[in-house]
Amino acid sequence: MAGTTRSLHPPDAFIDPAWGDKLTDSSGAMQRPCLLLARLNPAASRDDVSPTGPAPSGKTPMPTAYICEPGAAVKRLGRTLVVTKDNQTLADIEQVHLSQLVLVGRVALTTPAATSLLAAGIPTAFVSSRGRLVGRLVPPMSGAIEVRLGQFHVYTDPAQRLAWAKKIVTAKARSMLDVLVALRTGRGDARDAEAERAIADTVQHVIQAESLRALLGLEGAAAAAYWKALPRSNSSALTFAGRSRRPPRDEINAMLSFGYTLLAKEASATLEALGMDPYLGVYHEPRVNRPALALDVIEPYRHALVDRLVIRAANRGRFKPDDFTASEGRGPRFTPAALRRFLQTYERAALAPACGLPRHDRDDQSLSMRDHLRRRCERLATAFRKVNRSASGASRTDTNPGEQLDMAA
Structure with missing residues (x-):
């Protein structure tokens, strides 16, 4: 994909508010933080969690990713989600480190990405820019x-x-x-x-x-x-x-x-x-x-x-x-x-x-x-x-x- 890639891999994928509304990537270019991830225990991975359930007691839950860049699209590249806009790669997220995805406002999700998220047991929520829950894409309900x-x-x-x-x-x-x-x-x-x-x-x-x-x-x-x-x-x-x-x-x-x-x-x-x-x-x-x-x-x-x-x-x-x-x-x-x-x-x-x-x-x-x-x-x-x-x-x-x-x- 064209453009500069800013990889955000836990445990260091938390955008601190002190950084303001822009980030500098490895090339020195300024980019807006379309992606927010919660801080993650370095030893944790999705192996610590059930594919369809929350973390067991005592385990650190995986982070939630918020994509809020207007006009961005979430695509799949192998087992990685790639966030793009105007042929530029804004961020990538390894699914192994993710518990749920929240798309805020005008953010698109491709069918391959949606299928990959469902297969991994990762729910996706669609929220309007005003904070209204539009809908959720969830894996099949548990058999309990x-x-x-x-x-x-x-x-x-x-x-x-x-x-x-x-x-x-x-x-x-x-x-x-x-x-x-x-x-x-x-x-x-x-x-x-x-x-x-x-x-x-x-x-x-x-x-x-x-x-x-x-x-x-x-x-x-x-x-x-x-x-x-x-x-x-x-x-x-x-x-x-x-x-x-x-x-x-x-x-x-x-x-x-x-x-x-x-x-x-x-x-x-x-x-x-x-x-x-x-x-x-x-x-x-x-x-x-x-x-x-x-x-x-x-x-x-x-x-x-x-x-x-x-x-x-x-x-x-x-x-x-x-x-x-x-x-x-x-x-x-x-x-x-x-x-x-x-x-x-x-x-x-x-x-x-x-x-x-x-x-x-x-x-x-x-x-x-x-x-x-x-x-x-x-x-x-x-x-x-x-x-x-x-x-x-x-x-x-x-x-x-x-x-x-x-x-x-």
């Missing part, structure tokens, strides 16, 4: 049918479903409370204390909820208090007046929505690899094109990871109003340079030692948020499998929903 049967049993058993949903709402409320406390450091505002009390009250009342409808009401009250208080943590030049979406009305909400899309995409891929159906939830009702189970899983993490990183990045001046463009009726969107910077920020936060974790995850805070998310999905698969075995070999009254849930929440 007993996991999906257990998932269906929970969904159709009102008692078990309510017990599991209570744990989800409790973890979400605690996560919101932790984020508000972490972000208000040094600021004494009576309104903050009031919001924190309202969220804490939700945790106390969840146990008494007798239906999913009652849980929705409690979650709504906690969310209202949270989104009213969170804007007071924003000291940046970016606008933020509370949560808005479809479309997001301001820059902070645009970043939040994009981050939630990335997180839900990640959870969906992991759940599917472990044999679960990401569209059949426990707390979230199934709807067309709504990954309800993935939304259940990420509830405690969306605030601990995305909200925290967005507010802190904004307050540190990493994003400014001119990093966004606006169009009538569609809300703000990242400029190309800001989009790459946001993806870098997200990856750094996902791979850093986790903070603000749900209570059950605090046994090992040296692991990253991504590792903890994977563990949560693994526990969920184990719990669904046990539910199926209980339903097949014993009456459901012999099963304690709370005990099953402790492994999944």
Whole structure:
């Protein structure tokens, strides 16, 4: 292929934000970083991971590659993915070092490359430049049918479903409370204390909820208090007046929505690899094109990871109003340079030692948020499998929903 090749082979394939929006290749030419890869353990390879599943506990997960250069194309050359644009080779990625591929905006994927990714068990997500998940290209679903049967049993058993949903709402409320406390450091505002009390009250009342409808009401009250208080943590030049979406009305909400899309995409891929159906939830009702189970899983993490990183990045001046463009009726969107910077920020936060974790995850805070998310999905698969075995070999009254849930929440 014509042009200069800039090979990015792990473990040194992380584009550090300090390098700015351009990189110098071996010839001294400046190139834009169309490719972002998470930092990788030098000893790791795809041999450490199942072709259709996440890394086992204790293993470093392979990196996610984000291709975000408008007009670029991803092609296959042997077992290597080659990113090109205008007959220039921008980067190459060895598939052995890759866990998933994310194409952002106007990026093409050739049929040979797609076939090669599927054969290697590597999912591909297509995300719009505004952060909307357009679709996913995934390998065949795992044959772990007993996991999906257990998932269906929970969904159709009102008692078990309510017990599991209570744990989800409790973890979400605690996560919101932790984020508000972490972000208000040094600021004494009576309104903050009031919001924190309202969220804490939700945790106390969840146990008494007798239906999913009652849980929705409690979650709504906690969310209202949270989104009213969170804007007071924003000291940046970016606008933020509370949560808005479809479309997001301001820059902070645009970043939040994009981050939630990335997180839900990640959870969906992991759940599917472990044999679960990401569209059949426990707390979230199934709807067309709504990954309800993935939304259940990420509830405690969306605030601990995305909200925290967005507010802190904004307050540190990493994003400014001119990093966004606006169009009538569609809300703000990242400029190309800001989009790459946001993806870098997200990856750094996902791979850093986790903070603000749900209570059950605090046994090992040296692991990253991504590792903890994977563990949560693994526990969920184990719990669904046990539910199926209980339903097949014993009456459901012999099963304690709370005990099953402790492994999944």
